Amino acid sequence: MSKAEKTREFIIEKTAPVFNKKGFAGTSLSDITRVTGLTKGAIYGNFKNKDDIALAVFDYNVQQVFMIASSPGDNGKSAVDRLVAIANQYKDQFAGIARNGGCPILNAAVEADDELPVLKEAVKKRIASWKDRFVQIILQGIRGGEIKKHVDPDRYAVIFIALFEGGMMLSKTMGDPVYFHQSLDKMIEIVYTELKII
Template identity: 50%
Template sequence: MNIGTSKAERTRNFIIEKTAELFNRKGYAGTSMSDITEATGLTKGSIYGNFENKEEVALAVFEYNRSLVFNTVQAQLEKAATYYEKLMVYGRVYKDVIATVGNRGGCPILNTAVEADDTNVPLRLSAAKAIFSWKKSLVDIIQKGTEAGEFQKDIDAEEMAVSIIALIEGGVMISKVTNDYGNMDHVLATVQLLVNRIRA
């Protein structure tokens, strides 16, 4: 137990952890306060004592679920010795990442983006922020790799970053809807092909 964590923070974290998979599987609209109280074993009063409303719980849960994916990828990026290897992380480990989050209801960014596109602006903005952050990370890797002489000079880093994200998220969507995660093999092979094509 973290001594610096207050009881209120511990309760908030408990609620987030206990409802993370629930929200990821059922979505914001499909998750009721009764679902939240059942998952946590807490009363509605306890939930509302820590969160203003269901939306605030959903936003905190989205960030928690997003960080699970981010931390898994980040751990692999830190092991990669070159910018090329860092970029190839997305073409290699994402199947493992998707297998992990798939057991928890799928990719939180994709789930949230699809559900909240027109119905919940704060959740949509959170998903957009996650995509922008992911894109920035990829652009940084590509630009630094170009400066280091690992990638070709005329590469449009932003275009490449968006293409990688679109392939991966599209692969997740197809895999989930068809219940065939073998589809990710084809998608990730294409990601690797793109990365190999820009090598100097």
């Protein structure tokens, strides 16, 4: 990794929690220089503008959260086990996600909805990718004979994302992880009662 690449990575890592907590509009150049200890020139020597920083930071924040749901043994698990493991891993990691500002997809989606088309497009791509991940796991389960054939993978993928994001929003707003835990417990219940072949 070159010096420029290391500096860029350093800026992203240091500013990631700031953007996730304060949002795009709320994060100033002085916030960025303060947390990185770099000058304005050094920041803009590595990024074209604030939009460029925001997109890089958004991708980084999403990757950090998605890594929580991945485990080395994923490929050896059944589809049902993978879905349940994802819910449980997110529940276990809620405190860390909340401490860093909550779900970056939810945060960016709310802020970018009407005023930041570039960021909105990045959010839409990440939601589509997340949905596809759930769809592929469900299809694996249908092919493997552990998930009912009539199950609509797209529908359940959307339900799972809605449970995750809705639970996160309620828990962050109310300052109580119980909402997030209850939402993901519902996801697990759906997996066992509506998807899994008994």
